[in-house]
Amino acid sequence: MGSVRPRPRRLLFALALRTAGWFLFALAAGVLFCAIGAAQSDQPSEYEVKAAFLFNFTKFVEWPDGSFDGPHAPIVIGIIGDDPFGDSLTRIVAGQQVQGRSVVIRKERFGEDLRRCHVLFISASERQRSAQILAGLRDASVLTVSDIDGFAEAGGSMQFVMQENRVRFLVNLDAATQSKLRVSAKLLALAQVVNHGQAAR
Amino acid sequence: MRRRLAIAALMATTVVSSAYAQQQTAKLSAMSLEDLLNIEVTSVSKTEQKLSQTASAIYVITQEDIQRSGATNIPDLLRMVPGMDVGQINASSWAISARGLNELYSHELLVMVDGRTVYTPTSGGVYWDVVDVPLEDIERIEVIRGPGGSVWGANAVNGVVNIITKTAAETRGAMVVAGGGNLDQGFGTLQYGGSAGQSTNYRVYSKYFNQGQLPSATEANGADGWRFLRGGFRSDTNLSTKNSLSFQGDLYLGREGLFAKSLPSVTMPSLVQSPEAGNLTGGSLQMVWKHTYSARSDTTLQISYDQYRRDHILAERRGTIGIDFAHHLLWGERQNVVWGVGYRYSASESDGSLSYFLVPANLNIQLFSSFVEDEIAVVRNRLYVTPGAKVEHNYYSGFGVMPSIRAVWLPSAHQTVWAAASRALRTPAENDAAGRVTFGGFTAADGMPVLVGIVGNPKLADESFATYELGYRTRLSDRLSVDLAAYYTEGDHQETSEPVAPFFEALPAPAHLVLAQENENLMYGEAHGLEVFATWKVSRRLTLSPGYAFERIHEHLDPSSQDTTSVAAAEGSSPVNSAQLRLHLSLPRGLAWDTYAYFVGRISDPVVPSYTRLDTGLTWQAGERLSFSIFGQNLLKNERLEYVDASQSTAFTLMKRSAYAKIRWVL
Numbered sequence: 001m002g003s004v005r006p007r008p009r010r011l012l013f014a015l016a017l018r019t020a021g022w023f024l025f026a027l028a029a030g031v032l033f034c035a036i037g038a039a040q041s042d043q044p045s046e047y048e049v050k051a052a053f054l055f056n057f058t059k060f061v062e063w064p065d066g067s068f069d070g071p072h073a074p075i076v077i078g079i080i081g082d083d084p085f086g087d088s089l090t091r092i093v094a095g096q097q098v099q100g101r102s103v104v105i106r107k108e109r110f111g112e113d114l115r116r117c118h119v120l121f122i123s124a125s126e127r128q129r130s131a132q133i134l135a136g137l138r139d140a141s142v143l144t145v146s147d148i149d150g151f152a153e154a155g156g157s158m159q160f161v162m163q164e165n166r167v168r169f170l171v172n173l174d175a176a177t178q179s180k181l182r183v184s185a186k187l188l189a190l191a192q193v194v195n196h197g198q199a200a201r
Numbered sequence: 202m203r204r205r206l207a208i209a210a211l212m213a214t215t216v217v218s219s220a221y222a223q224q225q226t227a228k229l230s231a232m233s234l235e236d237l238l239n240i241e242v243t244s245v246s247k248t249e250q251k252l253s254q255t256a257s258a259i260y261v262i263t264q265e266d267i268q269r270s271g272a273t274n275i276p277d278l279l280r281m282v283p284g285m286d287v288g289q290i291n292a293s294s295w296a297i298s299a300r301g302l303n304e305l306y307s308h309e310l311l312v313m314v315d316g317r318t319v320y321t322p323t324s325g326g327v328y329w330d331v332v333d334v335p336l337e338d339i340e341r342i343e344v345i346r347g348p349g350g351s352v353w354g355a356n357a358v359n360g361v362v363n364i365i366t367k368t369a370a371e372t373r374g375a376m377v378v379a380g381g382g383n384l385d386q387g388f389g390t391l392q393y394g395g396s397a398g399q400s401t402n403y404r405v406y407s408k409y410f411n412q413g414q415l416p417s418a419t420e421a422n423g424a425d426g427w428r429f430l431r432g433g434f435r436s437d438t439n440l441s442t443k444n445s446l447s448f449q450g451d452l453y454l455g456r457e458g459l460f461a462k463s464l465p466s467v468t469m470p471s472l473v474q475s476p477e478a479g480n481l482t483g484g485s486l487q488m489v490w491k492h493t494y495s496a497r498s499d500t501t502l503q504i505s506y507d508q509y510r511r512d513h514i515l516a517e518r519r520g521t522i523g524i525d526f527a528h529h530l531l532w533g534e535r536q537n538v539v540w541g542v543g544y545r546y547s548a549s550e551s552d553g554s555l556s557y558f559l560v561p562a563n564l565n566i567q568l569f570s571s572f573v574e575d576e577i578a579v580v581r582n583r584l585y586v587t588p589g590a591k592v593e594h595n596y597y598s599g600f601g602v603m604p605s606i607r608a609v610w611l612p613s614a615h616q617t618v619w620a621a622a623s624r625a626l627r628t629p630a631e632n633d634a635a636g637r638v639t640f641g642g643f644t645a646a647d648g649m650p651v652l653v654g655i656v657g658n659p660k661l662a663d664e665s666f667a668t669y670e671l672g673y674r675t676r677l678s679d680r681l682s683v684d685l686a687a688y689y690t691e692g693d694h695q696e697t698s699e700p701v702a703p704f705f706e707a708l709p710a711p712a713h714l715v716l717a718q719e720n721e722n723l724m725y726g727e728a729h730g731l732e733v734f735a736t737w738k739v740s741r742r743l744t745l746s747p748g749y750a751f752e753r754i755h756e757h758l759d760p761s762s763q764d765t766t767s768v769a770a771a772e773g774s775s776p777v778n779s780a781q782l783r784l785h786l787s788l789p790r791g792l793a794w795d796t797y798a799y800f801v802g803r804i805s806d807p808v809v810p811s812y813t814r815l816d817t818g819l820t821w822q823a824g825e826r827l828s829f830s831i832f833g834q835n836l837l838k839n840e841r842l843e844y845v846d847a848s849q850s851t852a853f854t855l856m857k858r859s860a861y862a863k864i865r866w867v868l
Contacts, residue, residue: 044229044240045614048229048614049229049237049240051229052229052230052232052237053234053237055230056232056233056234056237060234081496083582086582086611086614087582087583087614088229088614091227091230092229092230093230096230107534109496109497110495110496110497111495125496126496128442128493129496166238166239166240167237167238167240168238186234187234190234190235190238
């Protein structure tokens with residue numbers, strides 16, 4: 001221990017780097033060509049599509065008067081829990097105007113005032129707490145959206161479901177109405193409508 | 202120059218891909234609801250997504266991979282991981298490491314079953330013959346090549362293998378698995394999973410196998426047949442929304458044969474090789490309590506007990522208690538912190554034999570550890586930096602610090618670039634510090650018996666390794682993903698054998714002279730290598746998964762060293778090149794055809810020629826509950842040498858062609 005000894009380190013390190021460099025070069029070149037070739041046929045991911053849906057929902061929902069601070073106040077999409085969208089949601093809403101308003105994305109935390117959102121996406125990581133979150137938003141004009149199983153039946157406004165690798169959505173009309181949200185007929189026509197606890201069927 | 206080109210190419214790829222991502226989101230935001238409903242999406246699971254953003258060379262073996270591989274034991278499953286070195290010595294012994302430094306009981310690899318470490322403090326290695334669970338119950342096996350010391354502690358130098366079993370809720374119902382063939386003569390699993398009350402699920406299982414003998418170099422029967430009976434359970438209870446409790450345990454009983462080498466007596470000091478069979482018994486019990494304080498904070502307490510008895514050469518018994526506590530919290534807006542403390546107490550007894558014993562024969566050792574890791578979102582969803590460190594105190598070498606820093610850059614949703622620098626330690630095991638190995642001996646001219654061997658060194662220091670890694674992962678399209686990892690490691694204070702002054706010993710009688718070598722830390726070296734693998738869904742039915750690994754190790758001795766074997770052993774214990782190719786073809790009517798080819802380059806110390814192993818099998822899923830499969834293993838060459846234990850303590854046998862049929866019925 002602690003003995004001083006000559007170490008042919010620079011030489012070996014250079015050798016190692018050169019070998020690694022060769023490989024990286026060859027592989028990166030291969031990857032580049034594949035990327036260009038493959039880029040055309042790529043499919044979007046589940047959450048890129050869900051992000052596009054979230055943005056689209058804002059076009060087909062009317063919030064009651066007084067939900068916005070002013071005529072040009074932005075529409076706020078909140079995300080609670082682990083954000084599954086990466087940067088796709090931010091990219092999709094960037095520079096877009098809906099009903100004369102811009103759209104902003106906000107990360108929310110449990111325990112904070114979620115009523116300032118117009119749309120709230122409840123991530124699957126909040127599964128255990130989703131009932132609590134919904135209870136806290138009762139009578140608030142927030143469109144709650146999630147892909148947690150049974151979310152719409154449990155009183156959420158909208159729920160994403162996957163069918164044959166396509167994104168579908170359920171609407172709980174009772175929940176939306178209770179939140180004083182007006183959902184356009186166009187959106188309803190494309191959704192599967194469920195009612196709270198299936199009671200009103 | 203070439204390096205600059207490579208970096209330029211890498212950056213160009215990144216730019217192309219992220220430009221593409223931008224273009225795609227622009228397209229998506231312009232789409233109508235009807236269009237969105239019709240668009241087909243890729244199905245990447247959460248775990249997959251998370252794993253693809255990990256800042257280490259991780260590889261995951263899924264339950265699907267396990268079913269397709271036809272492997273009947275865990276070591277065979279690890280062959281599919283590029284960069285893993287798996288060498289079977291005989292029917293029940295394996296040398297398994299990652300990124301080199303392989304040997305029987307290789308001690309640079311940390312292996313865990315549901316978070317419980319299973320290496321033995323005796324050698325620091327793993328008794329792979331007793332690491333087993335019903336393969337159908339494995340959720341996934343996470344394999345990390347490279348150091349993981351800052352979280353998992355000493356011995357996680359070259360890799361970490363974590364076998365994660367399914368929760369009891371996922372294995373409800375009865376399952377019967379039965380099969381047999383020419384080598385795996387009979388095997389089967391009986392399992393029942395159910396629920397007790399509203400919040401508890403459980404399963405109980407028993408598993409048996411009987412494997413025949415492999416041929417030895419000289420005889421048709423290598424005396425290495427073995428059989429095991431194992432029973433176990435797991436229960437998972439949700440006590441409340443905030444508390445969950447899980448218990449699991451198993452017991453096993455087995456008998457395995459080998460050609461044992463032993464010294465009959467001091468006056469007849471030449472090794473005698475004879476077939477013998479030994480009993481192995483053991484079991485484990487563990488409890489995990491998870492408590493969630495809030496979405497931002499949760500804790501895990503894990504208490505485990507593990508006991509085994511092996512009637513082989515050392516005739517050892519050991520019991521180990523481990524307690525680990527970890528706290529995970531989101532701190533502020535940007536930090537994801539995990540910290541924890543751990544304690545382990547291990548008590549062992551051994552009878553030993555003249556050719557191998559421990560001094561002292563009985564020993565109780567303790568291990569204390571604590572770690573902290575903080576993932577910092579420098580730019581959220583873009584750049585994360587994770588510094589971390591573990592401090593351990595062990596019985597032999599005292600305190601050791603294992604720091605690491607890792608960074609992940611996500612240029613787009615489909616790409617991950619990661620880099621890491623870490624220091625890992627390999628602490629002395631009982632074998633290094635207290636082992637007495639005798640190779641043989643002779644009678645001197647004056648009639649005095651002389652024994653030749655190795656004596657352990659209780660003052661042995663930690664081997665330390667500094668590793669620099671760089672990796673890139675990309676999902677080029679829905680059909681093709683590529684994973685690349687390159688590393689450079691510097692090792693220091695690595696173990697050597699140095700001659701010590703001969704000494705007299707009175708016991709065992711008669712008095713004799715010992716010509717011994719002692720373990721010292723007088724070797725240092727460098728290793729570099731690269732691993733790459735891809736998954737290519739050629740069509741709806743055909744998937745190809747090629748993998749390749751390159752590794753090279755250079756070792757040097759301190760000028761004061763007189764060691765003659767350690768350099769060659771460390772440099773030549775694993776192949777320079779290895780490659781894998783997996784082919785999965787799903788056919789109509791529930792049929793699937795799988796082929797696995799593994800190429801392993803020449804191993805130079807001890808010499809094993811390069812070889813290719815080929816496994817193939819056909820599975821018929823007859824409805825949801827019933828499946829039949831036939832598998833052929835090691836089809837290319839019969840009686841093939843695969844790995845030789847350099848210490849010669851465990852005799853090698855030859856791999857033979859084999860086939861089996863299996864039925865699996867879920868009720």
